[in-house]
Amino acid sequence: MKEFFHVETIEGVLAHAASFSAVGTETVALAECLGRVLAEDAYSDVDIPDFSRSTMDGFAVKASSTFGASEANPAYLNVRGQVKMGVRPDFSIGPGEAARIATGGMLPEGADSVIMIEHTDLLDDTTIEAYRSVAPGQHVIEKGEDIRHAEPALASGTRIRPQEAGLLAACGRTAVTVFRRPMVGIISTGDEVVPVDQVPGEGQVRDINTQSLSGQVMAAGGVPVVFGIVRDNRDDLMKKCRGALETTDMVMISGGSSVGARDFTVEVLDTLPDTGILVHGISISPGKPTILARSGGKAFWGLPGHAVSAMVVFAAVVRPFLDRLCGLTQTVRQFPVKAVLSRNLASAQGRVDYVRVRLDRDEAGGPVMAEPILGKSGLINTMVKADGLIAIGIDTEGLDQGAAVEVMPL
Amino acid sequence: MKEFFHVETIEGVLAHAASFSAVGTETVALAECLGRVLAEDAYSDVDIPDFSRSTMDGFAVKASSTFGASEANPAYLNVRGQVKMGVRPDFSIGPGEAARIATGGMLPEGADSVIMIEHTDLLDDTTIEAYRSVAPGQHVIEKGEDIRHAEPALASGTRIRPQEAGLLAACGRTAVTVFRRPMVGIISTGDEVVPVDQVPGEGQVRDINTQSLSGQVMAAGGVPVVFGIVRDNRDDLMKKCRGALETTDMVMISGGSSVGARDFTVEVLDTLPDTGILVHGISISPGKPTILARSGGKAFWGLPGHAVSAMVVFAAVVRPFLDRLCGLTQTVRQFPVKAVLSRNLASAQGRVDYVRVRLDRDEAGGPVMAEPILGKSGLINTMVKADGLIAIGIDTEGLDQGAAVEVMPL
Missing domain, CATH: 3.40.980.10 (MoaB/Mog-like domain)
Known part of the structure; x- marks a missing residue:
């Protein structure tokens, strides 16, 4: 031999x-980038968001106007107006004042927080009672809090998942350079x-x-x-x-x-x-x-x-x-499934044995059992039955039933 | 409100x-079927394999001819010929006879097993010594052992992975019906x-x-x-x-x-x-x-x-x-990554909280740590940082640091 x-x-x-x-690299349209590997550090052309933005339906206020407010002792606020979506408010907010604002609206000048509509009552057309105090910044996404336009939003070598594609959209990237x-x-x-x-x-x-x-x-x-x-x-x-x-x-x-x-x-x-x-x-x-x-x-x-x-x-x-x-240089963040071996497995020392396993568990939260699929390596049906592979280390003579194993998905 | x-x-x-x-369904070429969901029970037109096939380089024999053979007491076998790849051997094997065969070759009539070449020595042009005994069926894939043509090879509703595509190739399916x-x-x-x-x-x-x-x-x-x-x-x-x-x-x-x-x-x-x-x-x-x-x-x-x-x-x-x-009816065999929570997490009762987590571990085999990524749901960068989601149950007030959690990959 x-x-x-x-x-x-x-x-x-x-x-x-x-x-x-x-x-090498190529340029693809944003809609085609899923699963591709970024070949550039991607920046945004603007801060995201580019303005302080409400995360709730309610009233934009100076937080200090609500300090000490409670059910028993509400703060009375004068409603200056309503913030229209997608435009800069044409008024500002002073102490004791409030502006009606919807989720996603731009905070008026002077406002630093939003009190939720649930914590207010309308007294008349221009006055609300506020039953809670809010902290500065509460229910607000600050300008640049998601992504600052001077900092790289995504690093070259990153695989683009749906969320990275979303981030690239936010950055205004209609096309991106990826590895071919x-x-x-x-x-x-x-x-x-x-x-x-x-x-x-x-x-x-x-x-x-x-x-x-x-x-x-x-x-x-x-x-x-x-x-x-x-x-x-x-x-x-x-x-x-x-x-x-x-x-x-x-x-x-x-x-x-x-x-x-x-x-x-x-x-x-x-x-x-x-x-x-x-x-x-x-x-x-x-x-x-x-x-x-x-x-x-x-x-x-x-x-x-x-x-x-x-x-x-x-x-x-x-x-x-x-x-x-493929150009993947950012750590590939893959984590194996942990399972419990269902039976003893012999293995020769001096080599790594890869064993096909089928995973199963009786109930959500219960242990995942790895059942070895023994069969000749000429039988493709054994791969069809398998959910993954376990590796038995080079210095290991075998694994006992009940051993903790890590499964590489197939 | x-x-x-x-x-x-x-x-x-x-x-x-x-x-x-x-x-509805459509027909796609085999090369296009990866990731699609099968919309038919797929059968093979032949047994796979359609003949008894050697899994080793060696000699096809009747197992009984080797019974009792050892280093000290080898069996002497008469070499009848060589099996050519891809054709039926034009000779048969009787007791005390052997045929040279390579991996994948068809067993001659009369042979029921293969002795590995490493366990033999050539004495002269037509005689070998065999130092081990083999059992009937050893180093052989039997006719139909992988897939029988009368039995469904794959069930409708199955997602086609690389191995299912390979199996469909073995079945002779140049095109398959899948859900669109x-x-x-x-x-x-x-x-x-x-x-x-x-x-x-x-x-x-x-x-x-x-x-x-x-x-x-x-x-x-x-x-x-x-x-x-x-x-x-x-x-x-x-x-x-x-x-x-x-x-x-x-x-x-x-x-x-x-x-x-x-x-x-x-x-x-x-x-x-x-x-x-x-x-x-x-x-x-x-x-x-x-x-x-x-x-x-x-x-x-x-x-x-x-x-x-x-x-x-x-x-x-x-x-x-x-x-x-998509037509997925076969159980979707997905198993979450198990991890250990890196810090306490509060949660309101009466709802399921989905928390973004980043996974990490210090060393292969060590525990995977799930680090919650706290941040407003308006910030897409928190999803970019995340590897998955954990769910905190509806009746749970929170999870303690060190709790075992299951992570749904993102």
């Missing part, structure tokens, strides 16, 4: 990610693999990996570029790999788990110009026979052929590299 | 979801609200909600249809609402937090044909002044105007309705 010449720990592999660069979506070339190999639209003959199977890996690339914010199936043939493989490396930002070839096919991939990598193998074998299971090479500044992956193995390697190893290409 | 005429618990509101129907994406009409209201491309004048603010709610709709699998900003004017509002209800599957109008504007919305709903208000006020904070109506079988939402309130109501209340429209 041919030995892997450089079996690397997962940490060792991930350390290579820093040596790959983000792809990395193009990821996907090649399947194997003499037994046929395209989806073909009925497999005896000894043949349909290509799963192109579809499952494309899905993982899309979910991570990349664009899959499908190069189809290549036979276990050195020249064909070379041609496909060259083509993929020329036109995409990263290449993943799956299959070739058999020693012979793996040899072809290594031969191709040895022949390509400006190409070096960084990793040949990772101390994880499934996924040990994974290859990582650098070819002219681009990452080239040789992934296992089994559908589950290829997906696990993508989730655990490839994804951080793709995040890097 | 005008009283809400029907303040409903959140459970009471969510119970209405069942009375709305999923939108629900169209969600989005209307912003408020005399003070101006479009993003306009510099706000004194007393004006830009429209945030159109963008943040559009993002939430997209993230949930819907298609936002933007109807823009309507002034606080009954006739304009009526026209926009009619238009939105005619052309979309659900309508969300945001703003009108002020009593007057809310009154307009209620008036419009009262005037529209075949329309009834189901909920007027929900015992949650933020988001109490939310309206839910049914108009001709479609859900119509009046959401609060404050950016944070509108997003919280969408996440906690509207989203399950949209899931329903």
